[in-house]
Amino acid sequence: MRPENYSPVQHPPSHEYELYFGPNHPGIEGNYAIRVRLNGDVIQEAIADGGYLHRGFEKLMEQRLWIQNIALVPRICVPDPVPMEEAYARAVEALGGLEVPERAQWIRVMMLEISRICSHLFTFGGNAATIGLYTNMFWGISMRDLFLDLFEEITGARIYHMYITPGGVRRDLPEGVLDRLEATLDEMERRTPEFEDLFFDNAVVIKRARGTGVISLRDALAWGVTGPNLRGSGLPSDVRRDDPYLVYPDLEFDIPTEVEGDALARMRVRKAEVVQSIRILRQVIERLRGIEGPIRCPLPNPLAWNIPAGEAYTRVESSKGEVGFFAVSDGGPKPYRVHVRGPSQMHAVQVLERVLKGGRLEDVAQIMFSLDACPPEVDR
Amino acid sequence: MDVTPKYKGSFVKPLKALSHLFREPVTLPMVPRPASDNYRGFHVNDWELCVGCGTCRQICDNAAIRMIHIPGLPDDPAAGLKPRRPAIDYGRCCWCALCVDICPTGSLALSREYVHVSPDMNTYFILPDEKGIHGLNFPKGWAKTDDADLLDLARQPMPQRDPDSRGDNFDEIVHGYDDQAAILEASRCIQCGMCHEACPANMHAPEYIRAIWEGDKERAVREIYRTNPFPEVCGRVCTHRCETACSIGKRGAPIAIRWLKRHAMAALDDERVRTIALEGKVEDRTGKSVAVIGSGPAGLTAAFDLAKLGHAVTVFEAKPEPGGMMRYGIPEYRLPYDRLDADIAVIRAAGVDIRCDSPVGPDLPMDKLRDDFDAVMLATGLGAGRSTRVPGTDHPDVKSAVALLDAITRGESIDVPGRAVVIGGGNVAFDIARSLARLQRKTSGRVDMTLVALEERDHMLADEEEVVEAREEGVVVLNGRGPRQVVLAGPSDKTLGGLETVRCLSIFDEEGRFHPKYDDGDVMLHEADMVIEAIGQASDTGYLGEDLTEALEWARGRIEVGADGATSVSGLWAAGDMVEGPDVIHAVAAGHRVAESIHRFLGGGTTTLEAAE
Amino acid sequence: MSSQHGEGHVSAKDRLARMKSLEEILNTAMAFEKTAQTFYEQLAGRVRKPLRELVAELAAEEKRHYELFEAARDHPETEAHIRERIAVPVNDHRFSDYVHMPALGDHPDDQAILQYAMGREHAAHEHYADLAESAPEGPLKELFKFLSDEELRHKGDLEKRYYEIVHSGGV
């Protein structure tokens, strides 16, 4: 529903009223809206309203060559684009029978984990901002910027990298970038205590976030919650471990969980995940220093590339949860169908509607951010 | 930090943020920061390298690239140069840089320039050169790398007979691609169409390559027959201008277009080919008749077209079999006779009446032909061999390559020389050298064959594979040597002793003109029982008779024709080697033009077979 | 087509004997061009039409040269030098041979005509080049130089044509 043609329903006289929350709000990663019915400041009902960022990617992908879609997929999720590239590439690889060379697999893991850190920093800053703590936002964004510099160096682009391609990656790593990644990780670790002080040990945060937007493990499983949100409710489930891809089986990392299932728990899971991503990245750096070889398997001429008929469902653990790509080929030069399953399709709609119910108006933004809902992923 | 629900958090710790007051700010000054080494900024394009193939436009997923025709740029279809360059619409570009990764020449790159601010929409549509969007010469960012090239620059190898199994026979050397290799080879094509424009006959190579890739060989054959009734021949011995122009060939091996054509033809049986070739044949007869003199590619192509258009065509051939140089010049190991016969059978099936052993001359005078037929086409080729005329070339054991090849085709017995020297560096020279070498091996088990060419190794007129294969077969190729004289075996011995050659220092002068310079201090004697001259051919137009010769206009010793092959004499056309010099595909192209012109002359209007289809 | 070689060392006496006046030189050259022109013109009547154009072109070329000499001879500045004696190149003998005796069969073909013409142009080029060397500074020197270049250029054109026609490569 659009605000301009929104006409409030005539309600019988009551204390209830409706509020159109959005579509522009700093507490949301992209344009999105929630209609809330309130009694006082207590939410009686919340109705998610998307579509502001619908770009028709699934339709467009049917009209483009297999290789051309690498330019579209990162745009499905702005703050965490790499898992989209990975999921699409892997779907094409599964359909086309492509083997990704080892070096490329490690580089892809590196990209995925840097992207996870970036996204968590973004969420961390945004989440704090929803409760009025803007310093965190600046810190999160500025720290993220250091990682974006690395992206720029590796891929030539800061946000939409269009770097992972079916069969590998598009360029080898520049000289010395592993050293600079290491230095950035050191800086990240140096600053972690500051984030701790500023956010996680902050009385305001704890007061606002504890007990807010609680999802029980049972509900989480029933409602299709995944990723850090599910782990915040206590289930140590992670696609990287359960349905492994690339070289994740060769890596040591823990799957952090919290049990409370509230906004604070979810943020704490993310904080712990950043630590794990740093741990992964340090292993990747070490391995990449010793692995030479091609960065991409030979590909057919992209203008004459038919992929055998079939279908593939690939899953990737993004910073927000389970990303799924279902790709169908009819044997032609373009995908017959690509269905994108973003974790926020659950988190930002049915889950959000349920969690908000009974909550307070001032918590809407925080709850949404604590779920790390990504509207562009919902709308596609 | 405590996580128990009781823990309420600290009010003091967040105040540590105040310490940041004394830190260096993270914000950056308001000047553009230098971009990373492989940044994807605005496009740059090296116009010297760019050939205008338009592959960037094809790969662009946002239709952000338009090709701009720019008059004045090099426009050379034969070299694969089109006078056009890509322009980028930054209202559509998403900087995926696939255009860079696919660019066949490597001319396109993204620069490290990334700032452009303007309220004027028109400034977002740019025609990039090597200086970039604002002419600021920013360094290249994302550019082509070897390990990320999207094009396959290596050709599928052609399976063929090894030297041992081919040196003593005339079996075809090339086996042809199998389906798998053909599809892989066809898949390398980027469909830029340079080949189409470079081909004298404008064959629809992109279309048939694509059809082969799709496994649809019927469509491939159909596309081939649109412009060429000699696909079996051209699939083997074409001079493949298309491959010279191929964009993939700018950095790698061009698509093996010729071999792909051969593959498509081999995939269908002759009956099916015939059906496809005769699609579109006009069933109504026009009642007009055309005589074609000479059954080489030019004559038969015109005959085929005209017959399909409903005219009664009779071809007069002096030799016992049709095909001209394709039969009597090209050795069988390059072009098996049965494949040539297959092409000619299709032409006959179109209704063309080919009469062999029918030389125009006293028994069949030119005047009679002109009286009996509504139109006459001359396509008698270059049948006579040229001689260097150095001293001694009048010796009976100095032979002409053309005459010898003719004799071999006819199956005449030849006194195979124990030792032979061939003068010449073109394909004909190699044809005779390799043919005689086979006969030598067959008769005596050993090859003693020397080929002397004026040209240096890198500038041979013959195809590269001819040189390589000839060497494999035992032919000694000597480059940079010019003939000085043919010598006798001894002062009183009239038998042939050999050929004396002198070192050729250079063939061309600074202006590229033929001007051989010799080093008289470097003379070699090549002992031989036979010397074969294979330097060039001449046409014999004596059959025209004095009157017609006088009536025709001539230019540089050849009959002068218009673009459509019409001579200055009404009702008379000429085409092929005798007009344009030796080349099958040029002859085919000329044959089409003549057919179209004759058809128009006979009142057929402007309908062409292409249009009729 | 191999280059013509000089006759080796020449004694001082011989050298003196080889001095000719400009007038003589000019007359020889003009006779040379005239003879050639006439020769080609006559040849044009004998050859078949396909070759006639080539021969006519050659005749026209010679005629143009003749006219250049004529203009030079009648130029006022030439008058002053006309009796000066200058050294005549050593291959004068060969040059003069062409003046008198153009040996080409009755029915030459294109190759023979071209070979003949190239030989003639070559001799003329060398001869005029040597004359330009010996001639006093002035319009005459310029003329010889110009003609020498002309003959060379023309020879180049003929050679290119020769290559196209005779060395036509092959399928």
Add this chain to the structure above:
Amino acid sequence: MTQPKNLPSSLDIILHEIPGVRMTPKEGRRIRVDSSPDSLPALLELLKGRMGFMHLSAISCVDWPETDEFELIYHVWSYEQKSLVSAHVSISRDPGRFVSVYDIHTPAGFYERDIHEMFGVVFVGSPNLRKFILTSWDGPPPMLKSFDTLGYVNETYGWVDYQPDWLRDVEGKGGGIES
């Protein structure tokens, strides 16, 4: 990353209980199951109850105009088996009606709503099939193969051509944009 060894066989045993179901194990913890439309709810029920396939990862819809069918694919994940079953059913395109599985898998609510919006399939019993993304859209379901995006754009919007100076210069010389 191969399949847990015993899974296909134990699945096989269970699936025998349902008519019209065929199982195809695939690479990388994936199992394709083809089911008749009628058996689908029972299949999902059984997978969830007996094998722990409780996470409905997605429902995908594919339009096959040639056979006049919609293919619906239910991707269910088992946290216990660590495997993904993709259950394929084909339903008639006209009318595109199918039963909702919301009562088995709550996430189906969103996916069914999405497919309804994009393909026009009606899921009987689905709690909420109101428009979500295409609120202001009254055209045909856009993900249908018959909907031509480019045609729609060309009909709906005008083109504005650029006229930069360099282009005018080139056009002045007889060149210009090639079609």
